Amino acid sequence: xxxxxxxxxxxxxxxxAEIEALCFSQPWSREAxxxxxxxxxxxxxxxxxxxxxxxxxxxxxxCGEFYMDNLAVHPAHRRQGxxxxxxxxxxxxxxxxxxxxxxxxxxPSNEAALGLYQSLGFWEAGRRKGFYEKPxxxxxxxxxxxxxxxxxxxLCSS
Numbered sequence: 001x002x003x004x005x006x007x008x009x010x011x012x013x014x015x016x017a018e019i020e021a022l023c024f025s026q027p028w029s030r031e032a033x034x035x036x037x038x039x040x041x042x043x044x045x046x047x048x049x050x051x052x053x054x055x056x057x058x059x060x061x062x063c064g065e066f067y068m069d070n071l072a073v074h075p076a077h078r079r080q081g082x083x084x085x086x087x088x089x090x091x092x093x094x095x096x097x098x099x100x101x102x103x104x105x106x107x108p109s110n111e112a113a114l115g116l117y118q119s120l121g122f123w124e125a126g127r128r129k130g131f132y133e134k135p136x137x138x139x140x141x142x143x144x145x146x147x148x149x150x151x152x153x154x155l156c157s158s
Contacts (some may be wrong), residue, residue, distance in 0.1 A: 001049060003082050004103075005089040008037060008044035008056065015053035016046065016072070023072040025134035045089050047073070047082045057086040059094070059102070066094045068104035071113075083116055091120070091144065099146045105139035107132055117142050 008016075015029050019021045020027035029038065036042040041062055047055040055073035059066050094102050105128060106113050122142040131139035 001080070003047035003049050003054065003077075003085050005085060006048055008033070008042075008046050008058075009033070010037065011054040012046045012056070016056050019024075019053075019055060019072045019074050020070075021095060024070075028070065037077055043090065043093055045086055045093070047077075047086050049077065049082075055082045055086060057090050059090055060092070061097060061099065064100040066090075066099045068102060068103040070131050078112075083113075086121075087116070091146070095146050101146055102144045104142050105131060106142060107137050108140050109137060114140070117144075120144065122124055 004068060013033050017028070017030035019095055020029075022035070023152070033044075036044050036058060037051060039060070041060045042058065043066070044056060044058040046053050054077040055071075055105055058069045059069045060069065061067075071083055073086075091102065102122075103125065104122070106117065108114075122144045124140055125143040126141040128141060129137040
């Protein structure tokens with residue numbers, strides 16, 4: 001079943017905090033997620049299946065640059081296209097907003113995520129040594145180029 005993708009809303013916070021705790025060794029709290037509701041730079045989308053929040057993707061945007069913070073899917077809904085649907089929705093949103101590129105960090109050991117990102121055109125732009133804790137691991141920096149600015153076009157105005 002293809003999930004419905006909707007903007008993050010207060011009603012989603014409890015379920016998404018639970019998903020965070022299931023997915024990450026250092027999860028975001030409900031309060032941290034709630035703070036993103038008021039951030040003008042935040043772009044957070046929720047995947048809903050039968051009205052239930054089963055995953056989310058969060059990014060921050062500034063001056064045409066999109067940085068993906070988190071992508072989390074409830075373990076019971078993995079391998080069903082939820083993460084792909086969330087990423088495609090985020091990419092579409094970034095393109096509509098004139099984004100030049102989208103970057104993210106991922107553990108090199110997360111082969112499933114790497115496969116998904118690579119299938120969507122992300123490429124390895126670098127590595128952050130010792131980025132992750134619990135367990136300690138480097139992060140691969142992946143990048144997806146969205147569009148190239150026209151000559152003389154500024155992506156960010158002051």
